Amino acid sequence: MYKGQSGMWSWLLHRITGLGILLFLFIHIVDVSMLGFGPEVYNQSVTLFDYWIVRLLSLALVGAVLYHAFNGIRIMAIDFWRKGSRYQRVMFWIVLAATIIVFIPMAYVIMVPAFHWLTQAPHTTAGR
Structure with missing residues (x-):
């Protein structure tokens, strides 16, 4: 049974992240087109980005862009460096490590505002 090597996983992740970035592009076009309906409609549509679930989707987009960019550099190294194919497995793990780092x-920067209730001081009543 074929268990897949780093090249297969790299290819698959590159395609999935590319499709995710393309999907975001379509959503971004719809979001920006809200300006045509006036500033009130646009401001109301932008408030959607404060919800924690949308922040998680934004976080997934950041991860997709990071992996796709680092893996693109890896692909160029394999294509243009004479010894690139010899080190493709090591470079795959470097891409994963760089993406995570x-x-x-x-x-942290994207998700902390979603948890504003953690940083608020507890409400106190006067006279207690």
């Missing part, structure tokens, strides 16, 4: 601080 850059993703973690970005995840």
Whole structure:
């Protein structure tokens, strides 16, 4: 049974992340087109991005862009570097590590505003 090597997983993830980025592009076009209906409609549609589920989708987009970009560099290295195919497996793991290392601080920046209730001081009543 074929268990798949790093090249297959790299190819599959590259295609999936590319499709995810394309889907976001379509959503972004719809979002920007809301400007044509006036500033009130646009401002109301942008408030959607404050929901935590949309922030998770934005986080998935960031992860997809990071992986797709780093893997694109890996693909260019394989294509243009004479020894690239020899080191493609090592470069795959480097791509995954770089994606995770850059993703973690970005995840913090994107998700912390969604959990604003964690940083708010508890409500106190006067006279207690």
